[in-house]
Amino acid sequence: MINSSIGLNDLPDEILMIIFKKLNNLDIFYSFHSVNQRLNEIINDPIFTSRLTFVKWSSDNFIDLLSCNTILNRFCLQILPEIHNKIKWLDLESSSMKHVLRVAHYPNLDSLALYYIDEESIRCLFTDETLSSNTFKNQITKLLITINKNDDYDEMLLSVVNIYDYIFSVFTHLIVVALYELSYKDCVRLNFDDSLHPNICSSTLLQLNIKVQCFNDCLYLLDGRFNQLHTFYVDLVQIRRPHDHRLHEMINQDDLPNLKCFCLSSNYETVAYDELILPLLYRMSNLEQLGLYILVYVNETFIDGNHLKKKIINRMPRLNQFTFYIRSSMYTGNKFDLPLTEDIQCTFIDFRNNEIISYVNYFLEAKESQCHIYSYPPLMEYYGDITNNFSGELFEYVRVVSLKDEHPFEHEFFLRIQKSFPFMEQLTVINHKSQKRKQSYESNMDNENLSVIEYFFLNTLDIINVHDDYIEEFLFDTKTYFQNNVYLQINYESLKRVTHNFIRDATRINCTKINKLYIHHGSKCSNSLQEYFPYAKISHGGIF
Template sequence: MINSCIGLNDLPDEILMIIFKKLNNIDILYSFYGANQRLNKIIHDPTFTSCLTFVEWSLDNFIDLLSCKTILNQFCFRILPEIHNKIKWLGLESSSMKHVLRAAHYPNLDSLGLYNIDEESIRCLFTDETLSSGIFKNQITTLVITINRNDDYFEMLSSVVNIYDYIFSVFTHLIVVALYESSYKDCVRLCFNDSLHPNIRSSTLLKLNIKVQCFNDCLYLLDGRFNQLHTFYVDLVRIRIPQEVENQGDLPNLKCFSLSSNYEIYDYDELVLPLLNRMSNLEQLGLYLLVYVNETFIDGNHLKKKIINGMPRLNQFTFYIRSSMYTGKAKESQCHIYSYPPLMEYYGDITNDFPGGLFEYVRVVSLNDEHPFEHEFFLRIQKSFPFMEQLTVINHKPQNRKQSYESNIDNQNLSVIEYFFLNTLDIINTHDDYIEEFLFDTKTYFQNNVYLQIHYESLKRVTHNFTRDATRVNSTKINKLYVYGGSKCSNSLQEYFPYAKIFH
């Protein structure tokens, strides 16, 4: 450290600032705190002290940068008490958040990120009367949270609504609330009964970014409980007509609205359009929907007549709408329209006619065609959706050019497709050729921790009863395996997928 400090001291302050700005603030403070007077002065600059995030994203979760007791003590007993009045944002992991928040008084702290929280950790945090009656109640205006998932679906729903109930009970001056997940795989949703959770309301909230379970939940959140809300981003699973459709009043304060869902909507005219008609003062609108229609596709003319003309103040409209129509004899036609640049998270039912392009925001993709998908098609898909996390393939036609690849012993013409972000792969409804497409390491490269959904008998055939070497490498990349139609987990299956938790 002495030699490195001497080297750094030879550089002017301007150069040191340029170098330090490229590094993590936490590393800067921990490494150079107390090194010498000059470096101490530089690292006390607001550039390095106003915003401190003590977590980092790795694979599929947030890691606590204060998990080491030595680092935690250095910050809590020395660094934070000295820079406490300069801190405006803290990003904290659940296991260390209470230690950091109690380490000092933060008079200028107004924004908080709480990561990997669950109902128990948030309850323990809020039982601290000093924090609840001080920082939380009077100072925090921006709150970003990520909630830990668990495998029990109904327990998860109950836990999420209780967490929100705690939050709006304790944080009484919130302006911005965002449910943030770096991975689509980890998204959790709010589903609540209004009468059981009356605390989920705020007269100060202006911006809400949330994921909910159904359309009813969306209507609840727009029933006046957030009467100052001007920005509302909502992603939901089910858009179905509720038993009682209420809350039909105008929403004059709403200026920015985004609605997205990756599940088919059959009641678009009855639900979505009436909701949009309540937003006459809207200035920004985002729609990312999959809609079933009876007679005509949703096109630019529909958007103008049914939506845009009713919003005279609208100046920004981003959308991705895939409308589908049954044409008889089990046939289906579809139309994709989207604004540019494309900002949606979903892109569904892609066929061989897909022209390609770059869709950097898309995380969830589905492929469905009655004509075979060749290897080159999957290469085009990966290049078009480089950050794809979830992929579903539906195709029962064998590949036409499979034999030409197999005859090329060295696979000289075969490019290995690299899926760096893929964490969920659904190939239940596919021909065996597509299982080989993904499990052959000469065709596909996975990062670790992939959730594979597949039919048991197909998997057994392709892996030659769990003995085939050609599919063994990618099988070790699977950390969760759902086998459809399998009666029980055999020893050979578990051995072939050594790191996978297997479900039936």
């Protein structure tokens, strides 16, 4: 350290600032704090002291940078007591957050990001005498949290609602609350009964970003408990008609005049678009920004540009930004007078502020049809039922993808999908047609267009409803590469055939990368199956 500090002292302050800005603030303080007075003055600049991040983002988790006792002690005993009054934001992992927060009083701390918290850690934190003071509780205005996911879904839902109950009970001056996950597989959701959790409310909250279980939860959050809310991002699992008569009345409650920005997303198809979603939007008369990312089942006509203008845009005079992805599905039966892609695209001629992409898919065997419309660049997390007609744009935000067609998916198609969705985490494939160019691929292994496809972020793969060719597509290491710790969902008999009763070498490497295996329509787990998937927890009913 002495030699490096001598070299640094030869550089002007401006150059040192440029160098330090490229480093993690934690590394700066750990390496240069108390080396000499000049370096101390530089690293005590607000650029470095305002926000301290003690968490590192890796590909699939958060790493506590204070897990080493030597580093933790240096910060708690030497560094934080000297700079505590300069800190405005702390990023902390649950195992070390109590140590950091107790070591000093942070008079200017107004923002907290807490990672991998659970009900017990949050309860212990908020019942601590030092941290339960009114000063600490009143000064926090921005809170970002990630919640440690529980494999027991019902237990997780109960834990999440208790965590939110604690948060709104303790922090009485919150302005921004956001739930964040590094990976979609870590998604946790709020599901609650308002009568049991009256503390989930705030008269100061302005922005809320949250994932909930069902439409009921969305209605609860907009029932007046956050009466100053102006920005609301909500992602739902279910958009279904509420059974509770009282909840049904809440759909047409009073206007939400303070709401200026609203974003609603769901990856599950709803039949209640007219009954639930539109009435909710009509309560937002002063809305300026709207995001709508939904899947809708319709009876007669697709949702197109004319529909959006008549039913949404013309009803919101202050709306100046509208981004959307809407897939409307319909049973076509024996209908013949059906719109083409060109017909749908013509309805967006007046959408001058957005580039709109639309296309229609018809599934003749199933007598179904789908219309996809979306603003570009796309901001949604989901993209469902992609066919061979996919045009191949870039979707950097999409994490969950499904593929479905009545025509074969060739290897080149999967290559296009990987390039269009580089951060895809979950993939579902539905296709019962055999590949036509499979033999051509096997005889042209050196063809650049038929190279190994690399899925760097894939963690869940559902290939239950597929022809055996697609199982080979993903399990052959000469066709597909993915990281370790993949959750595979597959039909037992298909898996048995493709792996030649669990002895085939061509599929062995990728099978060793599976850490969870769900067997659909399978019998009791055999020894040969477990040996073929040596690192996998195997389930026949969704429970591991």
